[in-house]
Amino acid sequence: MSDFEIIFSILKAVIFEDEKSSDMINAYAGRSDNLPLITKTVYGVLENKIYIDYMIRKLSDIRLKKIHKNVLLILEIGIYNIHFLETKDYATVDKLVDLTKAKNKRSTGFVNAILRAFIRDEKEISTIYEKDDIKSLSIRYSFPEEITRYIYDFYGMDYTKAYLRDATRVKDLSIRVNNLKTSKKNLEELLIKDGFEIEAGKISQYSFIVKNPGGLARSKHFKDGLFTIQQEASMKAIEVLNPKDNSKILDLCAAPGTKTTYLAEYTKNTGKIIANDISKSKNKLILENIQRLGLENISLTNYDASIFVDDFENKFDYCLVDAPCSGLGVVGRKPEIRYNRTKETIVRLAGLQRKILENAIKYIKKDGYLVYSTCTLGPLENRDNFNYLLEKENLELVPIEGQDFIEYKSFEAMTDGFFISKFRKIND
Structure with a gap:
C-alpha cells in the first residue's frame, strides 16, 4: 500500500467506523517506512477537518453533503498536505488522483480540479470570513x-x-514509576542510559516526563513492568483518593485499568481492589497490565455501573468514580473526540454520571471516601455534578490542597484537562 492509501484507510476507519486513531495507526504501523508522515497526516486532518471542509466549500460547486465520503476524505488529505505540509507540487495532486481512481473513478476529474484550484488561489481560499467570533x-x-x-x-x-x-499542541508524555519493582532513581538511570530524555514530573512525585518517547512502549523496562504510561492529572486522582494499605477499594469505571494498577501499586499489593467496567472486551488489556506490573490484589467484574449491585453495598473503604465523560480534556491526544461530541451527548453523559455516583455512595462504608473525576471540562459534567454531591446530607466535602476541587487546565498545567473532587461518607 502507498502512504496515501494507508492514510486514507486509517482516516476512513476513524471518521466513519468510530475507531480510535491511535489504535488504527498502530495497526498499520508495519506497512510503511514513513510512519511519522502517516501519523502527522492522520492527526493533522483530524485536528483541522472543519477548517479544511470550510476551504473545500469555497472551491466546490457541489455541496459538501453531496460529495461521496471517499472523495471528500481524499480532498481533505490533499488540502492538508498542500496547506499545512506545504507540498504544493502537482506530483502530490497526481498521487491523490490515482487514489481517487481506486476509490471512486468517476470523481478523478473533480478531485484534480479542486486541488489544482486550491494551489492557484490558496491565500484567498484559506482566509476565514466570519463576523461571528465563535x-x-x-x-x-x-x-x-x-x-x-x-x-x-x-x-x-x-x-x-x-x-x-x-488542543493541537503536541503533548508531553508522562510515565508512572512502579515502586513495587524499581525506584524512581533507578528507573531514571535506566531510561537515560537507553537514550531517553527525562524530566521530573510537575504534579505527581512518582512521575517522569519523557521528552523523546519514540519506542518507549517497546523498551525492555516497559515490558518488565518498571513503569506505566499515564498522564499526571490521571495519577493525581489516585493520590487524592489516598487509599491506605490493606483497605477495600472499588474502581467503578475501571477500563482501561491504568488507574486500577496505580491503586494496587499505591497500596503495595495489599488489601482488595475490585476493577469494574461494563466492557468485558477490556478485561484482556487490564489483565495483561496486572501481570506485567506484578500486581496481586485486583479482581475484575463487569457490572453496568449505572445499575445498583447488591453485593457492593457498604463493602468498600474507598471508591473511585473516574466516570465516562465527553473527554474534552484529552482532545489533544484523541483528536477524533471533537467530531463525535455534541451538547446532547454531554447532557446525556452528565445524567449517566449521576446514576453512577448514586450507586457509588451506597457502596462505600460509613467514613469511607469517594473520589469523582473526569477528563473533561465544562459545568454539566464537572461542577454541576460536584454541587450535586455537595448537597448530599450523607457526604462531607474533603478539600484538596485547600481547594474544594482541582480542575486542571491543559494549557496551564501541561497535562490532560482533568477534574477531581473528594468526599467522605458521614452516615448511611
Whole structure:
C-alpha cells in the first residue's frame, strides 16, 4: 500500500467506523517506512477537518453533503498536505488522483480540479470570513461550533481561545514509576542510559516526563513492568483518593485499568481492589497490565455501573468514580473526540454520571471516601455534578490542597484537562 492509501484507510476507519486513531495507526504501523508522515497526516486532518471542509466549500460547486465520503476524505488529505505540509507540487495532486481512481473513478476529474484550484488561489481560499467570533474560532481551530459555544458560555473568551490553541499542541508524555519493582532513581538511570530524555514530573512525585518517547512502549523496562504510561492529572486522582494499605477499594469505571494498577501499586499489593467496567472486551488489556506490573490484589467484574449491585453495598473503604465523560480534556491526544461530541451527548453523559455516583455512595462504608473525576471540562459534567454531591446530607466535602476541587487546565498545567473532587461518607 502507498502512504496515501494507508492514510486514507486509517482516516476512513476513524471518521466513519468510530475507531480510535491511535489504535488504527498502530495497526498499520508495519506497512510503511514513513510512519511519522502517516501519523502527522492522520492527526493533522483530524485536528483541522472543519477548517479544511470550510476551504473545500469555497472551491466546490457541489455541496459538501453531496460529495461521496471517499472523495471528500481524499480532498481533505490533499488540502492538508498542500496547506499545512506545504507540498504544493502537482506530483502530490497526481498521487491523490490515482487514489481517487481506486476509490471512486468517476470523481478523478473533480478531485484534480479542486486541488489544482486550491494551489492557484490558496491565500484567498484559506482566509476565514466570519463576523461571528465563535463561528470564526470554530473554523480556525476545527472545533464544533456547538461545543465551542458551550465552553465560551461558561469560561469566557480568553479561556476558550487558550483551550482551542492548546488542543493541537503536541503533548508531553508522562510515565508512572512502579515502586513495587524499581525506584524512581533507578528507573531514571535506566531510561537515560537507553537514550531517553527525562524530566521530573510537575504534579505527581512518582512521575517522569519523557521528552523523546519514540519506542518507549517497546523498551525492555516497559515490558518488565518498571513503569506505566499515564498522564499526571490521571495519577493525581489516585493520590487524592489516598487509599491506605490493606483497605477495600472499588474502581467503578475501571477500563482501561491504568488507574486500577496505580491503586494496587499505591497500596503495595495489599488489601482488595475490585476493577469494574461494563466492557468485558477490556478485561484482556487490564489483565495483561496486572501481570506485567506484578500486581496481586485486583479482581475484575463487569457490572453496568449505572445499575445498583447488591453485593457492593457498604463493602468498600474507598471508591473511585473516574466516570465516562465527553473527554474534552484529552482532545489533544484523541483528536477524533471533537467530531463525535455534541451538547446532547454531554447532557446525556452528565445524567449517566449521576446514576453512577448514586450507586457509588451506597457502596462505600460509613467514613469511607469517594473520589469523582473526569477528563473533561465544562459545568454539566464537572461542577454541576460536584454541587450535586455537595448537597448530599450523607457526604462531607474533603478539600484538596485547600481547594474544594482541582480542575486542571491543559494549557496551564501541561497535562490532560482533568477534574477531581473528594468526599467522605458521614452516615448511611
